[in-house]
Amino acid sequence: MPIERLEKYFLWAAGAVLLVFFLTVSVSAFAWGMQLPNPDGRVDPENLTAPFDKPELREIAPGQYEAVLTAQTWAFLPNKLDIPVGSTVTFKITSKDIIHGFEIPGKRANVMIIPGQVSTVTVKFDKPGEFLYICHEYCGIAHHVMFGKITVA
Amino acid sequence: MYTRDDRFVRWQLYLGFVSLFVGLLMGLFQAVDRANIDLYSSVGLQSYWQGLTLHGVLNVLVFTFAFNAGFLTYVTSRALGRPMAVNALTQAQFWLMLVGVLMAGFAILSNSATVLFTFYPPLKADPIFYLGLVFVVVSTWCTLANIALSVRAWRADNPGQKVPLQAFMSLVTYIMWVLCSVGVAVEVLVLILPWTLGITEKIDPELSRTFFWLSGHAIVYFWLLPVYISWYTMLPKQAGGKLHSDPLARLVFLLFLLLSIPVGLHHQYTDPGVPVIFKYIQAILTFAVFFPSVITAFSVIAALENAGRNRGGKGILGWVFKLPWGDPSVAAQLVGGLAFLSGGISGLVNASYNVNQIVHNTSFVPGHFHLTVGTAVTLSIMGIMYWLLPSLTGRKLWGLRFAQANVWLWAVGVAIMSRGMSQAGIAGEPRRFYASAATYHLPEWDFPNLMQAVGGTLMFLGGLCFFIVLVGTLFFSRERDESVRMPNVDVIIPAEKGAAIFTDRIGTWVWFALALILLSYGPFLITYIANPAFVARGLRAW
Numbered sequence: 001m002p003i004e005r006l007e008k009y010f011l012w013a014a015g016a017v018l019l020v021f022f023l024t025v026s027v028s029a030f031a032w033g034m035q036l037p038n039p040d041g042r043v044d045p046e047n048l049t050a051p052f053d054k055p056e057l058r059e060i061a062p063g064q065y066e067a068v069l070t071a072q073t074w075a076f077l078p079n080k081l082d083i084p085v086g087s088t089v090t091f092k093i094t095s096k097d098i099i100h101g102f103e104i105p106g107k108r109a110n111v112m113i114i115p116g117q118v119s120t121v122t123v124k125f126d127k128p129g130e131f132l133y134i135c136h137e138y139c140g141i142a143h144h145v146m147f148g149k150i151t152v153a
Numbered sequence: 154m155y156t157r158d159d160r161f162v163r164w165q166l167y168l169g170f171v172s173l174f175v176g177l178l179m180g181l182f183q184a185v186d187r188a189n190i191d192l193y194s195s196v197g198l199q200s201y202w203q204g205l206t207l208h209g210v211l212n213v214l215v216f217t218f219a220f221n222a223g224f225l226t227y228v229t230s231r232a233l234g235r236p237m238a239v240n241a242l243t244q245a246q247f248w249l250m251l252v253g254v255l256m257a258g259f260a261i262l263s264n265s266a267t268v269l270f271t272f273y274p275p276l277k278a279d280p281i282f283y284l285g286l287v288f289v290v291v292s293t294w295c296t297l298a299n300i301a302l303s304v305r306a307w308r309a310d311n312p313g314q315k316v317p318l319q320a321f322m323s324l325v326t327y328i329m330w331v332l333c334s335v336g337v338a339v340e341v342l343v344l345i346l347p348w349t350l351g352i353t354e355k356i357d358p359e360l361s362r363t364f365f366w367l368s369g370h371a372i373v374y375f376w377l378l379p380v381y382i383s384w385y386t387m388l389p390k391q392a393g394g395k396l397h398s399d400p401l402a403r404l405v406f407l408l409f410l411l412l413s414i415p416v417g418l419h420h421q422y423t424d425p426g427v428p429v430i431f432k433y434i435q436a437i438l439t440f441a442v443f444f445p446s447v448i449t450a451f452s453v454i455a456a457l458e459n460a461g462r463n464r465g466g467k468g469i470l471g472w473v474f475k476l477p478w479g480d481p482s483v484a485a486q487l488v489g490g491l492a493f494l495s496g497g498i499s500g501l502v503n504a505s506y507n508v509n510q511i512v513h514n515t516s517f518v519p520g521h522f523h524l525t526v527g528t529a530v531t532l533s534i535m536g537i538m539y540w541l542l543p544s545l546t547g548r549k550l551w552g553l554r555f556a557q558a559n560v561w562l563w564a565v566g567v568a569i570m571s572r573g574m575s576q577a578g579i580a581g582e583p584r585r586f587y588a589s590a591a592t593y594h595l596p597e598w599d600f601p602n603l604m605q606a607v608g609g610t611l612m613f614l615g616g617l618c619f620f621i622v623l624v625g626t627l628f629f630s631r632e633r634d635e636s637v638r639m640p641n642v643d644v645i646i647p648a649e650k651g652a653a654i655f656t657d658r659i660g661t662w663v664w665f666a667l668a669l670i671l672l673s674y675g676p677f678l679i680t681y682i683a684n685p686a687f688v689a690r691g692l693r694a695w
């Protein structure tokens with residue numbers, strides 16, 4: 001098909017830019033470990049088994065924590081976490097009823113919480129401060145009050 | 154010759170614009186909510202969420218659908234120079250959509266479907282809501298049948314000739330949409346309706362989302378492509394220019410048919426139930442689907458440059474100022490095109506796999522789509538109406554000043570609002586955010602929220618000007634003007650210069666598209682359905 005010369009250059013250039021973008025993204029995901037959430041098991045939301053029967057923050061190794069959370073209309077359990085500075089926390093979250101979300105502004109922690117599925121994200125907290133974790137998917141009339149607070153000290 | 158179809162085309166458009174009016178009003182409510190002003194109780198709505206459901210459903214599921222059905226029926230008949238093949242289908246598409254909208258609208262207004270336009274199960278609305286949506290989708294199938302039959306009849310009468318460009322584009326647009334609508338049809342007919350009717354007890358929320366998003370990205374091209382038809386084949390003519398290549402324009406539409414469906418998983422980048430490998434495969438395809446839009450940017454800008462130079466524009470950018478900016482129909486679409494360029498960049502952010510995690514479900518996302526569907530599509534449609542309405546009614550356009558105010562208020566408004574949304578989103582403000590009542594808050598969101606309130610109000614005022622012109626033309630325009638016809642651009646390289654695979658064989662491309670959908674979705678769906686999670690009973694959570 002006849003394509004104008006300038007347009008051809010333009011398309012090659014655009015293609016090259018897109019390719020560079022994409023390669024950067026791929027390297028950061030697969031080589032540097034900034035990966036998207038992956039399936040991490042199943043649970044029955046009406047009959048939560050371990051560890052979700054006891055949602056809490058646990059130390060699993062020095063400086064390594066596991067935060068097991070449940071989401072339900074319209075609260076996270078627990079809704080307060082105290083985390084020592086410098087620790088790495090793996091959040092494991094599931095829903096007891098409908099779809100919720102989980103997001104920590106300022107961190108690359110952003111995952112959907114879907115009944116039946118287990119959502120996992122890992123976050124490092126290396127400075128003291130306060131963080132929110134927010135339900136960022138509409139979950140009914142009081143969606144806007146569903147959040148929790150992290151204190152890093 | 155066209156009067157029988159045109160009557161229903163007009164009604165279809167009116168249905169769309171009545172919906173848009175209510176939709177924009179809800180937009181205003183949302184915007185001023187960010188400045189702590191509550192307008193919901195003043196009109197008897199139960200909640201912010203009921204208003205937001207109206208906003209999403211009316212703007213992107215009713216307004217766009219109704220406009221497309223009316224507009225592309227009109228375009229097809231004019232491009233082929235014959236009435237639509239089956240007038241009963243032109244009628245059916247209108248009545249089905251009307252009934253569907255009334256059903257869904259009734260459910261939303263009675264607060265029994267406050268589930269937003271994505272209606273993710275296990276949120277459980279009244280079955281009337283989903284049935285209404287089914288009617289709307291079935292209406293689009295009638296439109297496809299009518300366009301396809303009309304093109305076939307034209308081909309039979311004109312053997313060996315290329316289907317006129319505008320009819321070709323209309324047909325490919327509807328084929329693309331109907332193909333992708335299978336996803337949401339499966340979601341609603343197989344998963345949701347049996348469940349809300351009490352036939353099945355539990356639903357799989359992850360599986361429902363997957364079928365929803367199988368349609369959910371391609372749907373944005375269904376909103377966009379009718380406007381592309383105008384940008385390619387009408388706008389350059391209105392501005393006084395020529396389109397360079399007809400076959401390349403056809404190829405762009407065929408590429409959308411091929412690529413717009415197997416990318417839906419990019420809306421599920423952060424879903425826990427989808428393995429990363431499948432997300433990654435569709436991320437690659439998502440980058441590929443930028444391409445037809447990149448070609449479009451070049452081709453349309455080149456055609457406009459041609460127009461500007463014909464009008465005496467000189468130098469690298471001199472031609473821009475020679476374009477007829479005073480014509481609101483042209484200006485609206487030029488602003489729409491500019492919005493689309495910036496919307497494309499934020500779209501690239503959303504698409505970029507792990508970068509998406511910074512912005513997923515934050516205000517950044519509405520910041521993106523108010524530039525794309527909210528402006529590139531909606532403002533362009535308003536511009537199209539400025540010639541389409543006179544052409545359909547024989548009345549001279551009323552209120553030129555209002556039409557111009559429409560364009561510029563909207564342009565300034567959306568620039569401010571989207572800027573505010575993007576900034577707040579990057580600072581983590583969630584979307585679907587009842588700002589005035591939320592119990593959490595970060596100070597970084599304050600100023601951007603103010604921008605959303607101010608910008609959104611300006612946009613609404615711009616929209617109001619559009620409706621003043623619409624109503625004025627219909628009821629107060631005394632002058633007749635029978636001279637307005639559908640613009641149809643001249644091309645430099647005609648269809649005959651392109652290989653048949655790019656200009657004729659739509660069927661082959663449908664097979665390619667099906668193959669690509671199977672390749673990109675098949676492995677995930679097969680492994681998932683072997684071990685599904687029908688675990689959720691459902692909740693009326695509002």
Ligand code: HEM
Nearest residue numbers: 177180181183184209212269527531584585586609612613
């Ligand atoms: C007067 C003009 C408009 C204003 C002021 C406006 C304002 C807003 C605001 C503030 C939101 C975010 C609500 C939230 O996340 O809590 C929103 C969402 C949305 N808007 Fe608009 N909007 C306007 C026009 C449009 C148009 C023309 C369209 C499409 C044709 C559109 C489509 C949407 C959609 C699909 C959503 C998302 C709804 C959801 O999350 O369920 N808007 N709008």
Ligand SMILES: [Cu+2]
Nearest residue numbers: 135137139143
């Ligand atoms: Cu929520």
Ligand SMILES: [Cu+2]
Nearest residue numbers: 369370419420
């Ligand atoms: Cu998409």
